[in-house]
Amino acid sequence: MWGRQRESYSMYKRMPSRDNTSVVDVEDNSAHLLESMDLETTNPSWRLSFPYVLVATLSSFLFGYHLGVVNEPLESISLDLGFSGNTLAEGLVVSTCLAGALVGCLFSGWIADEFGRRRAFQLCALPMIIGAAVSAITGNLMGMLLGRFLVGIGMGIGPPVASLYVTEVSPSYVRGTYGGFIQIATCLGLMAALFIGIPVKEISGWWRICFWVATIPAGILALAIVFCPESPHWLHKQGRSAEAEMEFERLLGGAHVKYSMAELSKLDRGDDTETVKLEELLHGRHFRVVFIGSTLFALQQLSGINAIFYFSSSVFKSAGVSSKLANVFIGIANLSGSVVAMTLMDKLGRKVLLQWSFFGMAASMALQVSASSSYMPESGALYLSVGGMLLFVLTFALGAGPVPGLLLPEIFPSRIRAKAMAVCMSVHWVINFFVGLLFLQLLEQLGSQLLYSMFATFCLMAVVFVKRNVVETKGKSLQEIEISLLPQE
Secondary structure, three states, X not given: OXXXXXXXXXXXXXXXXXXOOOHHHHHHHHHHHHHHHHHHHOOOOHHHHHHHHHHHOHXXXXXXXXXXXXXXXXXXXXXXXXXXXXXXXXHHHHHHHHHHHHHHHHHHHHHHHHHOHHHHXXXXXXXHHHHHHHHHHOOOHHHHHHHHHHHHHHHHHHHHHHHHHHHHHOOHHHHHHHHHHHHHHHHHHHHHHHHHOHHHHOOOOHHHHHHHHHHHHHHHHHHHHHHOOOOHHHHHHOOOHHHHHHHHHHHHOHHHHHHHHHHHHOOOXXXXXXXXXXXXXXXXXHHHXXXXXXXXXXXXXXXOHHHHHHHHHHHHHHOOOOHHHHHHHHHHHHHHHHHHHHHHOOOOOHHHHHHHHHHHHHHHHHHHHHHOOOXXXXXXXHHHHHHHHHHXXXXXXXXXXXXXXXXXXXXXXXXXHHHHHHHHHHHHHHHHHHHHHHHHHHHHXXXXXXXXXXXXXXXXXXXXXXXXXXXXOOOOOHHHHHHHXXXXX
């Protein structure tokens, strides 16, 4: 029976003809096909996979928390650890985390493929727990840098694994919505860091509490993931089909197991257990999808979003708004856009959201350019600058923020998914680092008008790139997407 069902679904291999098949066999085979078609049109309950998606997004919450945890306490940290006024040391406390994230990201694909998605989450949580504890108890700068580097390693492993896991365990009709939870969790992490850091100026040593608090969600992630199902896609790649069936039953319900396994078998060419080499990702039949993914992340960072996140306080300060209030406004705009994106991801589709998001970001940067004009009255310039910045963050969160992390695991073939994701996220971290490093120097040498015009140009380039290269994945199974994108051998 399984052999006939596999024949019914096989779109990838040529199967030999069976001229002597009896009428009974044909009718039986047709019955199985109709039954499977019915299952395809009947969506599994989203409630089965939802709790596991929430556990996975704890890694994104931690990612956001550690990005923001030193923003408010940095002055207190520098005073207590004896490097107050040393801008290089203060910059290292912030950027060492990014260096660790690049290292973690480079190994994330190998970890996810070698040990599975669940164990990868635990290996993400472990350095975050140790690093946060080291940062909390240290009495000098070197201890703080070590703690931040360890935390960064966990931050580098977490996001690509979260994107992989959520993509592989989600029913196709809610995969976009579930992907939106990753961005929302990141926003909530940033806002939690801001909220917990409020008493830092009034209570001596409060910054240590801020780091200790980070160990709680990391510990919950490490423990809770044990009770979550492993990715059936990873199990199938390992040849553990019986376990994959069991996990599909937990995620989708028993009625959808056979259809889901048949979907996986469409692309079972017997080479999934072979090691994926870097050369395979950079040329040949996999080059197109890796190029699309890397370019999307590059354009996302070259749009200037992290420059806005890192240096928004100075813009708001010039408008007479305190840095705390500025961070609240930025956080609200980011969270609001992420919530809207989550509701629209499976209705409008990924491609539409990406195009309009980048277009809105270009328009927002045009407002910033206008605000920098010498012909603009001072009061009007302040309103345009603040309004343009908030609109930029809002439109980023509507598409350019959440979509690439969801879209890339969808378009990458199962065999290369984890390692290709690591390559693309590495591009993200490298450009993120250099934008943060060079932004203030470029602003001083080029002026705000030219620099913001460059950011707007990259956003418009992204609109054109998405229109020409990105395929719509809304509502499609991962196997259907792979067949449509990957050239046949």
